[in-house]
Amino acid sequence: MQRFHRRDWLRTGSLLAGGAVLANSARGDQPAEEKKAPQNSEPAIVNHRVRQSVMGWCFKPMGSVELAKHCKQIGIEAIEGIPASDYPAVTKLGLKISLTGSHGFAKGPLDPDNHAMVEAKLKEGIDLAVRYGAPNVITFTGMKKAGISEAAAKKNCVACWQRVIPYAEEKGIGIVLEHLNTRDDSHPMKGHPGYWGDDLEICADLIQAVGSDNFKLLFDLYHVQIMHGDLIRNLRRYQGITGHYHTAGNPGRCELDENQEINYPPVIRAIVETGYKGYLAQEFIPTWEDPMEALRHAAGVCDV
Numbered sequence: 087m088q089r090f091h092r093r094d095w096l097r098t099g100s101l102l103a104g105g106a107v108l109a110n111s112a113r114g115d116q117p118a119e120e121k122k123a124p125q126n127s128e129p130a131i132v133n134h135r136v137r138q139s140v141m142g143w144c145f146k147p148m149g150s151v152e153l154a155k156h157c158k159q160i161g162i163e164a165i166e167g168i169p170a171s172d173y174p175a176v177t178k179l180g181l182k183i184s185l186t187g188s189h190g191f192a193k194g195p196l197d198p199d200n201h202a203m204v205e206a207k208l209k210e211g212i213d214l215a216v217r218y219g220a221p222n223v224i225t226f227t228g229m230k231k232a233g234i235s236e237a238a239a240k241k242n243c244v245a246c247w248q249r250v251i252p253y254a255e256e257k258g259i260g261i262v263l264e265h266l267n268t269r270d271d272s273h274p275m276k277g278h279p280g281y282w283g284d285d286l287e288i289c290a291d292l293i294q295a296v297g298s299d300n301f302k303l304l305f306d307l308y309h310v311q312i313m314h315g316d317l318i319r320n321l322r323r324y325q326g327i328t329g330h331y332h333t334a335g336n337p338g339r340c341e342l343d344e345n346q347e348i349n350y351p352p353v354i355r356a357i358v359e360t361g362y363k364g365y366l367a368q369e370f371i372p373t374w375e376d377p378m379e380a381l382r383h384a385a386g387v388c389d390v
């Protein structure tokens with residue numbers, strides 16, 4: 087089967103000169119695009135050594151169903167970060183749900199004022215995961231808050247998650263804690279200044295304190311690259327507690343192309359070599375003229 091690489095598109099001139107043609111802004115701000123028939127119906131993913139998914143928010147204003155149709159053609163098997171009301175339609179198309187949502191990254195269990203909301207949202211996410219066969223629901227620490235010390239933040243987070251874990255265990259669903267970067271302050275979705283769980287060791291410590299196989303790390307390669315780098319050593323170090331991966335190019339949370347600094351193929355090979363069987367979701371903010379070509383390209387890069 088013939089693979090189609092970005093250099094081929096550059097050769098055929100289907101990208102505008104210079105490659106990146108849209109400003110580095112979230113596509114949520116862009117007007118709805120004309121719907122064009124996909125130019126390439128060959129799957130980009132042929133090896134399937136890592137199970138690929140996609141984060142829906144990155145590709146707005148494209149709707150979940152249209153995105154799911156492109157995923158089917160590219161060979162991406164699952165989707166996440168879309169409204170739960172779209173789950174029936176995308177699963178009908180044959181896509182799986184890789185991760186369900188919960189309480190968001192700003193208000194988390196670090197603050198006891200959020201506990202009732204966080205517990206309720208996590209349980210809702212667990213119920214949805216059961217209903218749609220998703221392995222995991224996402225959680226976050228939340229933003230730091232004046233008056234809450236590091237020790238109190240840890241105690242609050244662990245107490246809240248431990249109240250939900252018996253429910254997750256009973257239902258056979260994992261909860262994954264996402265590590266986020268606090269350094270990129272250029273855009274609300276490229277970095278999260280003020281987020282507490284920006285250090286892998288803090289996250290690992292929290293995971294150990296929760297003490298359940300159903301509570302793991304969401305290792306976002308983009309965020310980890312910004313905060314720590316040394317991706318292969320770090321993913322090997324935390325492989326035993328990692329339950330989900332995300333991708334994006336750095337800097338700019340962009341395509342996984344040659345204009346950014348992460349060399350994805352060896353990183354993904356290292357993930358495969360750890361024996362990882364979960365999902366890796368593409369979570370970049372496209373800047374190419376055609377976001378679906380960007381997604382197809384990223385899927386091909388990770389199809390090691």
Ligand SMILES: O=C(O)C(=O)CO
Pocket residue numbers: 191264266275276306369
């Ligand atoms: O920035 C991210 O990676 C997030 O998932 C925030 O929701």
